[in-house]
Amino acid sequence: MTATQERPSDAVEMEIGRDRRRKEDQRLITGRTRWTDNITLPGMLHLAMVRSPFAHAKIASIDVSAAKASTNVVDVLTGADFGEELGACINAWPITPDQVTPGHSPMPADRVAFAGEIVAVVIARTAAEARDAAELVDVEYDELPAALDLKKSAADEVLAHPDLGTNKSALWVFDSGEAGTGGNVEDAIAKARTDGIVIEREYRQQRLIPAFMEPRSVVVDPTGEQLTMWSATQIPHIVRFALAATTGVPESKIRVIAPDVGGGFGGKLQVTPEEWIAWAVGRRLGKPVKYTETRSESLMSAHHGRDQWQKLTLAAEKDGTVTGLKVELLADLGAYVAIVGGGVPVLGAFMFNAIYKFPAYHFAVQTVLTNKAWTDAYRGAGRPEATYAIERLMSELAAEVGVDPLEIREKNWIKHEEFPFTTVAGLEYDSGNYEAATAKAKEMFGYDELRAEQKQRRDAGDPVQLGIGISTFTEMCGLAPSRVLGQLDYGAGGWEHASVRMLATGKVEVVTGASAHGQGHETAFSQIVADRLGVAFEDVEVLHGDTAISHKGLDTYGSRSLVVGGEALVKAADKVIEKAKPIAAHLLEASVDDIEFSAGRFSVRGTDQGMAIGEISTAVFAAHNLPDGAEPSIDAEATYDPVNFNYPHGTHLCAMEVDTETGAVKMRKYVCVDDIGNIVNPLIVSGQVHGGLVQGIAQALWEEAVYDDAGTLVSGSFVDYLLPTAADTISFDVEHTTTPSLTNTLGTKGVGEAGTIASTPAVVNAVVDAVRHLGVDDIQMPCTPERVWKAINGPGSGGATEGAAMPHFDESEPGQSSTEGAGA
């Protein structure tokens, strides 16, 4: 029993489960904010970066004289001006022992490997003067052939890094037969070829850009004993470690602060060249420096996400019972192996089998270097790609068998009474109830009515057809059990740290190693601690994002903050109670065995005597009357290493209208029922789901980072990279079923990535479902009107669809040539 559960029913309302308005909002809605770019320090200098316009080129010479002579320019530095103090951008996850990893200097002196790479930095008294002077830096390049297309790069036709001799970075394989978690997939496929069903597909995960709203910014202040970096980052602790590891500054001399951070979605889970250059310049000049990127720089050089070709083979019995799944991926790393890098597709390796009982499974990913922006985590990181593949395949299987796609899923999914369930990928799913979530979603959606309308429209030959898309997803989140990360050769652990400080006035300070950038930790964590310690929600202050305050932590990504960081908080709070107990007993003149803690009060069993925990805090502060030998502190800290991932799941249903005459698609309805275990704050959860949905829907319908055949990012501004607006989207119907997680005290599961992971296949399944009767069984993402129209009207009505989302129908128009989807 937890302390909070013992609270009498007439006591104050429980905080957990309450739709508290956010503590963070008062500042944010009044403009009282601390974005990194807001920070101004005395004598601060401003940086502007000179970036390569070429995807791959030797740097022949750099003439900085005109720039240096410009008004108020302090210096112009190139890679050659720095030695080892510039450090390196690290890869923390070499996925195989023989992974080919190019060295990654923040500012290479000899050769650039993607368009947007930094070759020089201008330091001036104002940002405008720095930018003006950057235009005057004269760089001579000797252009080299660029490796751009993913499939051609995998064949080593052109080398992204000639010295390495290959573009193939690592081949990571999981095989259920070899691992002992299942059978041999080749046997299953061979059997299905003779008397079953084999579904073979190749899907494209297009390249996406995280496109957080706050451009990245970094301020470095070298004037104190600790060198301080403010950065718009998700990972201040990891940045601090990497600075120490690569720039020779002792970790204890480095303070990294993530102040208000405007969104990340994985895009600020990185150690960036810009941070490292600002660090080196600040140290060299002994002056505070600031660099804030423009949006175009952000889109061009901050890491991208996804970018895979997925070759998939699903084997099944004739009745639709699945018997095997084989997954062969090509994953584009871009020019360098980023901090997580090839680990992103590996995170998906455990999720292709999803909620289904596959007896045999084989997964292989070949990571490939190209001369494009590096790729790394973007909301979901590996799991959206996996979920897309399996949920598209299950709908294809249903079409092949000729049954409703929900029926084929139910036939194959893990039944609620079968938990805990060890999957063919070797994970143990602790809890779930796919039947309950699906039943609720069907009812909310009006599934049968919409199917009836769909039939009506088909029968009537309506030019606007209706499609229904399904995604019954699960994911693994709460990164991560350190032991598992170790087995996967990840360079760090997956624990989280928290401490609880009991202040003399009865207020409570909570320090967390998680680093929020929009998630609402200050509110949700206050609710958890308020319940646990029986103190007022308003009396809890949550501190985070500053390595001098939160000295230990592994930051925020992978839907880990609540399920790992929140559990650390619970453990720290419980330690506070245990430390306070003997002091309460002493002050109440009772035996420790007779002390009970409930609703913030220590009381003596069977009496009306008691003290509030805040009174104990005050007494401990004074320390006048403590038990002999007692430490005058009830503060506590805890570091929690999760025992397992956790597995949120849900059923997403999407109705799309497709105009068969124009190819235009329109979302009619979207229902999702997510099971994320116990909910701390339903308001915050709804926001996470809505935002996640739109990012996933945007992959299905709108977004794609497109390079031209010279390796220039064509979608390099918000004019060209199609972020959805309020006018493009609809309101969603979001509900929940609850199967508490069994692997953490609060019974919670992660929610930050769920919407993004689930929604993409639901939307594409709906679009394909609308036109399947016209002979279409696939449309490549994003499902632009052009691609949809071509799928309907293409050769054989629905054969191969156009590779790239280029805005012209006329093949002779310029701009048709693109590296994206060239294999289609």
Added chain:
Amino acid sequence: MTRITLTVDGASVSDDVEPRLLLVQYLREKLGKTGTVIGCDTSNCGACTVHLNGTSVKSCNVLAVQADGAEVTTIEGLAQNGELHPVQKSFRECHGLQCGFCTPGMIMQSVDLLNNNPKPSEEEIRLGLEGNLCRCTGYHNIVKAVQHASGQEMHA
């Protein structure tokens, strides 16, 4: 340099500025009005939206010299005498913000929208906010916040 004199959030200010200086840079760099932020360089995102003589403008799309003699209201001047504007309250009430970076512009645009159309439909709200990008909320709760501020019934 050109001399400009204007009113920002109720205070009279006067400065010599470069003619190329954008209003948003003037607000942030000269006046320290860092509540107004810059999210892009193509006037797509609307994060820098302020009111110029009572009408919403993207302050990255206005030169500081064009604001000479004008009255500018930023997110920092919206609350009066410590009392939040109803739209600010609604954004908090309906969880219409997460990271908060688009929020200053989104709120200023919503205020302008409601000034012109006090009882907008959901579609009118969505079209009225089309020039403001948000990456966190999926717009669902922003739309609700504007509906709530207009005193209309909300959908779930």
